[in-house]
Structures are given as structure tokens and as C-alpha cells.
Amino acid sequence: DDKDEERSEKSETSEEDDDEGSDSSEEEEENPTEEPQLLREEAKQKETDVEEEKNDKDVKEEMHKKEDCKPAVFIPVDRLPEIQEARLRLPILAEEQVIMEAVREKECVVLCGETGSGKTTQVPQFLYEAGYASSGGIIGVTEPRRVAAISMSHRVATEMNLPSGVVSYQIRYEGNVTENTKIKFMTDGVLLKEIQKDFLLQKYSVVIIDEAHERSVYTDILIGLLSRIVPLRNKKGLPMKLIIMSATLRVEDFTENKRLFRTPPPVIKVEARQFAVTVHFNKRTPVDNYTGEAFRKICKIHRMLPPGGILVFLTGQAEVHSVCRRLRKAFPYRPHREHTGTQTHLSKRAKKKKNMSLPRINLDSYSALPVDEGDEDRQAGIDDNDNEGSDLELGDHPDSDHEEKADPSIPLYVLPLYSLLAPEQQAKVFSPPPTGARLCVVATNVAETSLTIPGIKYVVDCGRVKKRFYDRVTGVSSFKVTWISQASANQRAGRAGRTEPGHCYRLYSSAVFGDFSLFSEAEITRRPVDDLVLQMKDLNIEKVVNFPFPTPPSSEVLISAEQLLISLGALEEPPRRGRLGEMERARLSCPITPLGRAMAAFPVAPRYAKMLALGRQQGCMPYIITIVAAMTVREIFEDYDRPAGSEEENTKMAGKKARCVQMRRLWAGQGQSVQLGDLMVLLGAVGACEFAGCTHQFCEENGLRYKAMLEIRRLRGQLTNADGSSDSVSGAVFTFASDSTPLLDDPVFIHPSSALHKTLPEFVVYQEIMETTKMYMRGVCAVQAEWIPKLLPQYCHFSAPEESPAPWFCPLSGRVKCHQQSTFYRVSWKLPAIEMD
Numbered sequence: 036d037d038k039d040e041e042r043s044e045k046s047e048t049s050e051e052d053d054d055e056g057s058d059s060s061e062e063e064e065e066n067p068t069e070e071p072q073l074l075r076e077e078a079k080q081k082e083t084d085v086e087e088e089k090n091d092k093d094v095k096e097e098m099h100k101k102e103d104c105k106p107a108v109f110i111p112v113d114r115l116p117e118i119q120e121a122r123l124r125l126p127i128l129a130e131e132q133v134i135m136e137a138v139r140e141k142e143c144v145v146l147c148g149e150t151g152s153g154k155t156t157q158v159p160q161f162l163y164e165a166g167y168a169s170s171g172g173i174i175g176v177t178e179p180r181r182v183a184a185i186s187m188s189h190r191v192a193t194e195m196n197l198p199s200g201v202v203s204y205q206i207r208y209e210g211n212v213t214e215n216t217k218i219k220f221m222t223d224g225v226l227l228k229e230i231q232k233d234f235l236l237q238k239y240s241v242v243i244i245d246e247a248h249e250r251s252v253y254t255d256i257l258i259g260l261l262s263r264i265v266p267l268r269n270k271k272g273l274p275m276k277l278i279i280m281s282a283t284l285r286v287e288d289f290t291e292n293k294r295l296f297r298t299p300p301p302v303i304k305v306e307a308r309q310f311a312v313t314v315h316f317n318k319r320t321p322v323d324n325y326t327g328e329a330f331r332k333i334c335k336i337h338r339m340l341p342p343g344g345i346l347v348f349l350t351g352q353a354e355v356h357s358v359c360r361r362l363r364k365a366f367p368y369r370p371h372r373e374h375t376g377t378q379t380h381l382s383k384r385a386k387k388k389k390n391m392s393l394p395r396i397n398l399d400s401y402s403a404l405p406v407d408e409g410d411e412d413r414q415a416g417i418d419d420n421d422n423e424g425s426d427l428e429l430g431d432h433p434d435s436d437h438e439e440k441a442d443p444s445i446p447l448y449v450l451p452l453y454s455l456l457a458p459e460q461q462a463k464v465f466s467p468p469p470t471g472a473r474l475c476v477v478a479t480n481v482a483e484t485s486l487t488i489p490g491i492k493y494v495v496d497c498g499r500v501k502k503r504f505y506d507r508v509t510g511v512s513s514f515k516v517t518w519i520s521q522a523s524a525n526q527r528a529g530r531a532g533r534t535e536p537g538h539c540y541r542l543y544s545s546a547v548f549g550d551f552s553l554f555s556e557a558e559i560t561r562r563p564v565d566d567l568v569l570q571m572k573d574l575n576i577e578k579v580v581n582f583p584f585p586t587p588p589s590s591e592v593l594i595s596a597e598q599l600l601i602s603l604g605a606l607e608e609p610p611r612r613g614r615l616g617e618m619e620r621a622r623l624s625c626p627i628t629p630l631g632r633a634m635a636a637f638p639v640a641p642r643y644a645k646m647l648a649l650g651r652q653q654g655c656m657p658y659i660i661t662i663v664a665a666m667t668v669r670e671i672f673e674d675y676d677r678p679a680g681s682e683e684e685n686t687k688m689a690g691k692k693a694r695c696v697q698m699r700r701l702w703a704g705q706g707q708s709v710q711l712g713d714l715m716v717l718l719g720a721v722g723a724c725e726f727a728g729c730t731h732q733f734c735e736e737n738g739l740r741y742k743a744m745l746e747i748r749r750l751r752g753q754l755t756n757a758d759g760s761s762d763s764v765s766g767a768v769f770t771f772a773s774d775s776t777p778l779l780d781d782p783v784f785i786h787p788s789s790a791l792h793k794t795l796p797e798f799v800v801y802q803e804i805m806e807t808t809k810m811y812m813r814g815v816c817a818v819q820a821e822w823i824p825k826l827l828p829q830y831c832h833f834s835a836p837e838e839s840p841a842p843w844f845c846p847l848s849g850r851v852k853c854h855q856q857s858t859f860y861r862v863s864w865k866l867p868a869i870e871m872d
């Protein structure tokens with residue numbers, strides 16, 4: 036407490052000196068772990084609340100003093116007249132004053148507003164104009180999705196008529212931040228990394244946490260951290276503001292959470308000018324053929340309902356493309372519809388008109404942008420359970436409540452939208468469709484809140500979303516299509532009423548809707564948290580259980596994360612004092628080891644970070660960096676399972692696909708890959724590609740994805756830098772695998788895309804297990820039996836020679852069976868004892 040007193044006194048002194056705290060922080064800077072220390076000791080601080088409140092009062096007074104002596108600033112922005120006009124129509128403009136007053140008075144403000152009300156694009160501009168970026172500080176905005184970080188920075192730059200060097204973005208692989216950056220959009224993971232470098236985030240004057248309703252893990256952690264950083268900054272006389280923005284009104288997890296904010300932050304609601312949306316439920320709920328149902332509904336809307344854009348919500352990239360393809364077939368550009376549903380032969384006149392007047396859609400819109408944790412499309416292409424199929428019942432009549440008739444000759448302008456789509460393709464949805472055409476955007480969940488598409492009058496909602504699930508016991512991850520929440524369904528419906536009254540067609544019954552959960556649960560409750568725990572430990576937050584999570588993960592999950600990190604050598608072993616109860620174990624605060632710090636410096640999951648640390652120790656760093664970079668990029672091989680439009684394009688694609696399958700086999704058959712498996716395939720492919728100068732042509736000729744190769748190159752650079760900047764760890768003893776690898780009872784299979792598919796290695800290590808139609812191991816590498824006693828002596832049982840007839844006895848071999856064509860393993864991941872002399 037004395038310290039606190041001292042600190043507040045100090046900052047007062049510096050206040051008087053008007054020295055922006057450069058002196059006052061001297062003492063703290065000598066001890067960089069002090070701030071997290073404060074976090075750690077928080078639990079103990081309850082009794083000092085009175086004192087704290089006094090301090091808070093002091094801080095508030097200080098802030099007022101500061102505000103009072105600050106001139107009211109207004110930084111002019113030179114916007115184009117049409118931009119200014121469009122801005123003025125946004126509901127948030129009416130609240131500018133209220134928002135800015137609250138921001139001035141409070142450390143933290145929560146802002147709720149319907150999607151499209153202008154939160155993301157306008158609030159940074161308000162802050163900029165109010166001078167929050169004029170005295171050296173940056174206005175930082177975090178987004179859970181890369182798509183949003185990039186597209187919003189472009190949009191705000193355009194609106195403000197400022198170059199991208201001023202309104203910039205930073206995502207894991209790339210960015211355009213400069214010394215002049217004033218507004219910086221970034222993914223939440225990027226900001227978390229920055230907190231590791233500078234706990235006080237001194238370069239920011241304001242941090243905006245956008246899309247907080249999505250409850251992405253990093254967003255949650257950032258809010259927890261910022262709830263401590265912001266008061267600390269203000270105590271130090273380095274004012275900082277936090278704005279939490281949400282598209283739903285459900286913000287109690289932030290505001291009513293006493294562990295986060297002792298005084299609840301004010302909540303400002305932006306009333307969106309929302310037009311009525313009529314919701315139509317299906318009578319029946321299709322079991323799995325919702326893409327077919329969606330297609331039918333779009334056809335009906337387009338044929339029978341008056342003009343207005345259509346927005347369709349599906350669950351994944353493959354579905355999106357499949358529906359786009361069917362729509363383009365059903366409604367090729369032509370002035371008159373001959374008959375519907377199937378591929379039609381255009382009349383000569385129609386063909387001519389098509390070529391003349393209508394733009395062709397670029398079908399090659401697939402892109403391989405890597406996606407941050409939390410993006411719903413990471414698995415794109417793996418589990419394509421696109422279940423279209425039933426014949427179209429074209430005799431159906433549209434819903435009777437629409438009297439107006441549509442003009443059937445209107446062309447349909449079909450655009451896909453999903454996270455992995457290249458930014459320039461995504462941008463298309465924001466421009467008006469070709470004159471006279473009806474816009475139809477077939478999207479994944481990305482269109483639910485992150486991006487607002489203008490001109491949508493009809494929404495078709497399949498009621499499902501694809502989410503990554505982790506099995507806590509087995510550690511198996513899978514992408515599953517599940518029902519959305521009622522909140523999500525209403526968000527989706529709301530997209531139809533932005534510019535005029537609209538209609539939402541739910542491809543499920545009202546009874547099914549009634550069974551939806553009210554809100555989507557926070558991501559942190561659905562995934563392992565080993566990476567987060569490591570990052571927190573690196574911030575010297577030892578008692579992770581005491582961290583002010585908006586929604587705390589279960590202690591079970593925290594314990595297993597700590598255990599994984601202990602077995603990876605990233606955390607110190609807890610003292611083995613008797614039998615500890617689970618809760619006590621959870622409270623064990625294992626400090627980070629030097630190896631853990633080295634691992635935390637790498638922007639990859641702890642297991643990969645361990646590989647890198649091992650690679651450094653073994654002197655093969657460039658290879659390990661390459662392998663890790665390639666493993667992080669989901670798919671390095673070209674996959675022509677993509678839609679084509681015309682017959683000739685289809686034929687071309689089919690040819691390419693066959694060639695790619697062949698190329699894949701060729702890569703798998705190179706050198707070490709045959710014995711060792713997929714990691715060597717990656718290494719070989721990247722090496723060859725780099726040797727050839729990483730050209731587009733080389734990739735095309737060899738079945739590699741050019742974009743993936745560029746990303747790998749970028750990540751290699753990043754990892755190499757991270758390697759250089761972190762201290763080398765010497766003397767640490769590394770092991771190869773981990774103790775807490777989950778126990779798996781079900782058979783697992785080698786993925787057909789693996790180089791080891793149809794081979795029968797005795798031992799393997801895998802990158803991950805993905806459940807699609809079967810439990811598949813991906814990224815499989817063979818392990819030779821004789822490595823195990825060397826690398827994993829703790830798993831081996833060494834017995835006297837006379838007891839063991841053969842020099843090697845591996846009980847595991849006895850369990851390997853052949854099951855029809857597929858390799859069938861019954862594997863106990865706790866390696867069985869190996870007897871040897």
C-alpha cells in the first residue's frame with residue numbers, strides 16, 4: 036500500500052511538472068515485472084479496497100485536472116462530400132457527443148450498436164478528430180478477423196481521405212503500419228503480442244476492442260488485461276482509454292463482472308435505424324440438405340420477388356462455392372429466362388447480350404489467406420460435407436404474402452464471401468451490382484456482424500454455423516456444423532432491414548428456433564488454452580486461475596493446459612507435496628522456465644514453439660522453421676475442387692485437378708518423404724520452391740499454392756526474427772513428446788492426403804487429429820523404434836537381457852491391424868513400455 040501511495044504521489048509530481056510521466060515511471064521501469072505482479076497480488080487486495088478507492092478518486096481528480104488544462108482539440112479531416120453525406124446517415128453520428136463525453140470522463144466505455152450502425156468505421160474517426168492521436172499516441176482497434184482488420188482500415192482511410200500509412204492495419208503476416216500511423220486496425224492476437232513487449236501499451240492512447248460480442252478468446256483475454264493496464268496507465272499519468280464495442284446488448288459479462296471492473300463502465304446504446312424484417316420460418320427443417328434448400332429459396336426469391344439484394348448464410352467455403360456454382364448455372368446472365376433449374380442453352384440473342392453488357396464474375400476467387408485463431412473457415416477444404424442434392428421442386432409457389440411480382444429477366448449477380456477470400460474479391464460486395472442486376476451474396480458467418488453489405492433486402496438463413504470443437508479428453512479437434520444461437524439468428528435477420536423493410540427466410544421451423552440457445556457461448560469455454568496460459572505466464576501472471584476472465588475457462592481446462600506446458604518444459608514442475616486436490620492443483624502457480632520464455636517469443640502454438648526451441652538446440656533451425664511455417668499454413672497443395680463456371684472451365688479444372696493429385700503423389704515420393712512422411716514433404720516442397728525463386732510459374736507447374744508459399748516465406752522471416760531476438764536457452768533438457776498427450780481409445784487413420792497413407796509405420800507422431808468422416812491424423816511423420824529409448828527414455832522399460840528373448844519387443848506392433856484398404860491403428864498414445872537389453 037505504501038508503494039501505491041508512493042506511486043500516486045510520484046505521478047502527481049510528474050503531473051505538476053507536466054512531464055507526461057517520463058520520470059514517474061523510472062522506478063517501475065527498473066522492475067518490468069511489477070505490473071503483472073500487481074495482477075498476481077490482486078486477490079490479496081480486497082482488504083485494501085478503501086485505500087484503492089481513495090487512490091481512484093485521486094486518479095480521477097488528476098484526470099480531470101489534466102482534461103481541464105487540455106485545450107479542446109479538433110483535428111480537421113478532409114472528407115469527400117459524398118463520404119460525408121453517407122456518414123451523416125449512420126445512426127452512430129447522432130451519438131458522437133454522448134460517446135466522446137463518456138470517453139473523456141471514463142477509463143472504459145462499452146458501446147453497443149446494431150451491425151452497420153457505424154461503430155467500426157466511425158468511432159476511430161471521432162477519436163482522431165478529438166485529438167486522441169495528435170500527441171503521439173495511436174488509436175488501436177482490434178478485430179477478431181483478419182478480413183475485418185484489412186477491409187476496415189482501407190475503408191476508414193478512404194473515408195478520411197488519408198493514406199494507408201496513416202490509417203493502417205497489422206495482421207500476423209503483414210501490415211502497412213508506418214511511423215505516421217494514427218489509426219491502427221489489427222487482429223486481437225497482434226495486440227496480445229504487443230502487450231508482451233510493452234505491458235503498458237505506451238504507444239496507444241486508446242484501444243478499441245471491436246466485435247466483443249463474438250467472445251473470441253483473444254478478445255476476452257485482452258479485455259481482462261486492459262481492465263488492469265488502463266488504470267495503471269492513468270495512475271502513471273499516461274492517460275489511456277478503453278472502448279469495448281459490441282453488436283449485441285449482451286455485455287453483462289464485461290460490465291457486471293466485478294473482477295474486471297470494480298465500477299461498471301457506462302454502456303452507450305446506439306439506436307440503429309432498423310426497418311421491419313418479416314421473418315418466415317420453414318414448415319419443415321431439412322435434416323442436412325440445407326444447401327439445396329437454400330438454393331431453392333434463392334431461386335424462388337429471385338424469380339418472384341421485387342428487386343433487392345439477397346444475402347445467404349451458409350457454413351463454409353465449400354458450401355458457398357457449391358451454391359454459387361448452382362446459381363450461376365441456373366441464372367446465367369441473359370435477358371430472358373427460358374426455363375429454370377438446369378443448365379440452359381442460351382439463345383443466340385441472349386448469348387450476344389450476355390457477352391456485350393454484363394460483367395463476368397471472376398471465378399478464380401479462391402484465396403489462401405491464412406486466418407487467425409477464431410476464424411470459422413480455417414479448415415476450408417478439409418471437411419467438405421456439402422450435402423446438396425435433392426431435385427428442385429420448381430413447382431413450388433413463393434410465400435403468399437408477397438403480392439408484387441418480380442421481373443424475371445433481371446440477371447443475378449452472384450458473389451461468394453468468406454474469410455479466406457482474397458481482400459480484393461471481398462471488396463466486391465461493397466460496390467453496387469451491375470446496373471439492372473440483383474446482388475446475391477453467398478456468405479459464411481463472416482457477414483453476420485463483421486461486414487455490412489449494402490442493399491440487402493432478403494436474407495436466407497440456414498440456421499447453422501461451422502465451429503471448431505475440441506474434445507477435452509482426447510484433444511481431437513473437429514469442425515462441426517451446429518445450430519446457431521437465437522441472438523445470431525436475429526443478427527442475420529437484421530441484415531435484411533438496413534435500407535428498407537426486408538424479409539428473412541429461415542430454413543428451419545419456429546420450433547427448432549425455440550430450441551436454439553439464447554446466445555453463443557464464449558470461445559474460451561470451447562477450446563484448449565495452452566497457448567493463452569503460456570502467453571500469460573510470460574506476462575508473469577502466474578496464477579492464471581485468478582486472471583479476470585470475462586468468462587473463466589473451467590479449472591479442468593486450465594489444469595490440462597498447465598500440465599501440457601509443464602511436460603513441454605515451458606513451466607517449472609510443481610513441488611510434489613502429497614496428494615493435492617484438484618482445486619489446489621489448479622491454484623498451483625508454476626512459474627515459466629527460460630525455455631517457456633523462448634517458446635512464448637514464437638508466434639505459434641506451444642507445441643510448435645517447442646519444436647523451434649528443439650531445432651535451435653539441435654542446430655537445424657532453418658529446417659524446423661520451414662516445417663513449422665508450412666504446418667501453420669493449412670494446405671500447401673493446390674486443390675482444384677473448386678467451382679468453375681462454364682463447361683470449358685470445368686474441363687480445364689478437371690484436368691488441373693488430375694494433375695494436382697499426380698503432383699501431390701510426386702512430392703510425397705521424393706527422398707526422405709517416403710520413409711518419414713508429411714513433414715518431409717513440406718520441407719521438400721518449400722525447399723524446391725524457394726530454390727526456384729518462389730515463382731508463380733513454379734507453383735503452378737508443381738501443384739503448389741502460390742499464396743501458401745508466399746505466406747510460408749513470410750512466416751519463415753518472422754520466425755527467424757523471433758529466433759534472433761529471443762535469448763538462446765542453454766542447458767535445458769528437451770523431450771520429444773509430452774506426457775499429457777491425451778489418451779485415445781478410438782481407432783485413428785492416416786489421412787488419405789498423407790505421404791504415409793497406405794504404409795504401415797510402427798510409430799508415428801501427428802500434427803493433429805481431425806474428425807471428419809473418420810478420425811484422421813494429419814501431418815503424420817514416422818518414428819523409428821530405435822529413436823524412442825534415446826528420446827523418450829521415460830516411456831521405456833529397460834529389462835535385463837535374459838528376460839527378453841528378442842532384443843526389441845514392441846507391444847504396439849501386436850495392435851496394428853489392417854482394416855480393408857485403410858491403415859487401421861489402435862493406438863494408445865501413452866507409449867507402451869519397450870523392453871530391450
Ligand code: CDP
Pocket residue numbers: 125148149150151152153154155156157186190465484485486487488489
Ligand atoms: O461496425 P458497424 O457494424 O456498426 O458498422 P460499420 O462497419 O462501421 O459500417 C458502417 C457503414 O459503412 C455500413 O453501412 C457499411 O455498409 C458501410 N461500409 C461500406 O460501405 N464499405 C465498407 N468497406 C465498409 C463499410
Ligand code: MG
Pocket residue numbers: 151154155156245246484485
Ligand atoms: Mg463493426
